[in-house]
Amino acid sequence: MTPVALKIDVYKDVVINKFIILAVFLLLYSSATNAAEVQAVTHTSVEQLSLSKLELRRIFSKRVTKWPNGQPIVVFVLKSKHPLHQRFSKEVLKIFPYQLDRIWNKMTYSGVGTAPIVVPDYETLISEVKSTPGAIGYGEGITQEGGLHVIQIKE
Amino acid sequence: MVKALRKKEVCMSFKLRNSFFFSAVYSITLLFGFAITNVAIAVEEDRKLQIHGFIAQGIIDASGSDFVNDDQDLSFELTEVGINSSYQISDNLRLAGQAVYLNGGNRYAEGARVDYALIDWSAYQSLSSQLNIYIGRYKNYHWLYSTTRDVPFARPSIVLPQSIYFDGFRDIAVGGDGIALSFKHNKEGWGDFDFNLSYGTSIISDKQRKIILSKLSTGDMEHDLDYQASIYWQPQDSQWRFGWAGLDSDFTYDMGKNDSFLDADITLQRFILNALYEGENWEFSGEAFQERFVFTGFYSPYFKQDNLGQGFFVQSRYQWKEKIRVLARYEKFFANKDDKNGSGLEESSFGTIPSYFGYQHDAVLGVSIDFTSNLRLQLEHHWVEGTARLTPVVLPNAAINDEEHWQMWAAQLMYWF
Numbered sequence: 001m002t003p004v005a006l007k008i009d010v011y012k013d014v015v016i017n018k019f020i021i022l023a024v025f026l027l028l029y030s031s032a033t034n035a036a037e038v039q040a041v042t043h044t045s046v047e048q049l050s051l052s053k054l055e056l057r058r059i060f061s062k063r064v065t066k067w068p069n070g071q072p073i074v075v076f077v078l079k080s081k082h083p084l085h086q087r088f089s090k091e092v093l094k095i096f097p098y099q100l101d102r103i104w105n106k107m108t109y110s111g112v113g114t115a116p117i118v119v120p121d122y123e124t125l126i127s128e129v130k131s132t133p134g135a136i137g138y139g140e141g142i143t144q145e146g147g148l149h150v151i152q153i154k155e
Numbered sequence: 156m157v158k159a160l161r162k163k164e165v166c167m168s169f170k171l172r173n174s175f176f177f178s179a180v181y182s183i184t185l186l187f188g189f190a191i192t193n194v195a196i197a198v199e200e201d202r203k204l205q206i207h208g209f210i211a212q213g214i215i216d217a218s219g220s221d222f223v224n225d226d227q228d229l230s231f232e233l234t235e236v237g238i239n240s241s242y243q244i245s246d247n248l249r250l251a252g253q254a255v256y257l258n259g260g261n262r263y264a265e266g267a268r269v270d271y272a273l274i275d276w277s278a279y280q281s282l283s284s285q286l287n288i289y290i291g292r293y294k295n296y297h298w299l300y301s302t303t304r305d306v307p308f309a310r311p312s313i314v315l316p317q318s319i320y321f322d323g324f325r326d327i328a329v330g331g332d333g334i335a336l337s338f339k340h341n342k343e344g345w346g347d348f349d350f351n352l353s354y355g356t357s358i359i360s361d362k363q364r365k366i367i368l369s370k371l372s373t374g375d376m377e378h379d380l381d382y383q384a385s386i387y388w389q390p391q392d393s394q395w396r397f398g399w400a401g402l403d404s405d406f407t408y409d410m411g412k413n414d415s416f417l418d419a420d421i422t423l424q425r426f427i428l429n430a431l432y433e434g435e436n437w438e439f440s441g442e443a444f445q446e447r448f449v450f451t452g453f454y455s456p457y458f459k460q461d462n463l464g465q466g467f468f469v470q471s472r473y474q475w476k477e478k479i480r481v482l483a484r485y486e487k488f489f490a491n492k493d494d495k496n497g498s499g500l501e502e503s504s505f506g507t508i509p510s511y512f513g514y515q516h517d518a519v520l521g522v523s524i525d526f527t528s529n530l531r532l533q534l535e536h537h538w539v540e541g542t543a544r545l546t547p548v549v550l551p552n553a554a555i556n557d558e559e560h561w562q563m564w565a566a567q568l569m570y571w572f
Binding site: 054055058063064065066067068070072074079080081094096098099102105106108109110111112113114115117 | 202205207209237239241243246249251252253271273275277280281282283285287289293294296302303306308309337339341343347391392433434435474528
């Protein structure tokens with residue numbers, strides 16, 4: 001093997017190694033991003049398996065309070081300052097959390113409706129949605145087998 | 156004969172309203188009784204019962220006017236307390252009620268009242284529309300801040316723009332006894348629409364009558380009819396919301412014994428346009444209106460006044476820090492658009508009512524600090540020009556309000572749950 005051919009070979013190895021490192025990094029990065037993706041989840045009694053962002057916004061802002069089959073929608077949320085609530089509001093519902101607070105306060109203190117049920121932590125949110133027929137909430141990294149329906153969110 | 160019939164009609168309507176009032180009070184008492192004794196059971200019943208409330212106390216100082224009190228001293232007459240309950244009877248029926256105690260000095264009648272007590276019937280539902288019918292004592296759902304004008308943390312400032320949210324008319328404008336309808340429709344590509352209708356009247360207490368007319372009036376004031384409607388539209392994917400509201404309201408005054416005044420009829424018609432922008436840190440809002448105020452009788456059988464008043468406010472709020480929000484607002488109000496400087500008013504009253512009773516403009520700066528998610532301190536300062544939105548409305552108090560320019564500041568601590 002000539003010194004030139006050896007040099008090319010070594011160079012190839014370096015390129016391949018770098019490529020593998022990059023691929024692994026991308027894979028890890030993408031799985032990390034997927035794990036953090038915010039999801040809408042419902043009780044298994046809910047027939048809707050996909051909802052648009054607009055429909056979700058109507059549900060969480062309580063402009064719609066029943067599923068199409070007449071079952072009441074029970075909305076569970078975390079406190080307004082919770083990072084997951086903030087992300088779900090902004091990224092999925094496209095509404096700022098303070099706007100949701102205002103809508104709910106207006107309903108609660110003027111008699112026109114009821115606000116969602118605010119739960120203290122994420123674990124309670126998931127367990128309430130799992131155990132309450134007609135319930136909807138949000139989560140992250142939940143698989144379909146987790147005793148909940150993970151809603152496919154359409155644009 | 157006609158007069159006798161009218162008296163009888165008024166009397167019957169008064170009895171009906173009184174009977175409604177007592178049933179409303181009775182229902183709400185039952186509701187709260189139920190609420191208190193059954194909290195634990197109800198929570199287990201899929202959270203059909205919700206209880207919320209608020210308490211707020213402040214200090215307010217209006218110097219140069221009798222807006223808060225006649226002596227114009229620093230006052231603690233800035234108390235608002237409320238408790239409400241909502242109980243879901245079935246999938247389509249819900250009971251809701253709120254009782255409040257308010258003390259605002261001269262601004263409105265001090266005391267406890269049933270703010271709303273209603274049955275909410277969810278008449279139609281789909282994933283894009285919702286129709287609700289409210290029967291009983293409902294709140295005014297038509298203007299930008301009318302639903303929560305007494306809920307300290309849910310309004311933009313301690314004292315709302317008096318051009319539209321005139322405290323002197325608070326008990327009449329806050330809601331009514333009757334029926335209200337709300338239809339929400341969401342149209343793909345267009346956005347969200349809200350249609351509201353209401354028909355009902357309010358009970359006018361002696362204190363409210365004196366606030367509107369004069370402390371010297373001894374008769375009965377009745378709210379005979381009140382139709383209101385509003386439409387709101389939020390275009391899809393927009394931070395803006397636009398609204399229109401209208402109202403038509405009639406009142407009669409039946410003179411009392413040894414009354415200084417005669418029978419009177421009052422008509423109030425109003426149109427409002429409003430817009431609201433809610434961004435991440437910035438918020439802009441504004442309302443503009445025109446109202447017709449027709450006043451006949453009272454001083455003499457031939458007296459008639461038919462004025463078109465106009466007003467508007469523009470307001471901005473900015474989330475400066477995570478817990479601090481600042482507010483700036485400017486507002487103008489003319490009691491008669493054809494007499495904006497009030498000179499005609501002064502002339503027609505032979506100089507007893509100064510011209511500055513013909514308008515009231517207000518510039519406000521404020522700040523609110525959130526200590527926790529349900530404890531807030533709000534502070535604001537008002538620079539006011541004119542006295543057209545002071546009470547009594549019909550017979551102004553020019554002796555106390557002898558300054559065209561006056562100022563007011565207020566601070567209020569509020570807690571809610």
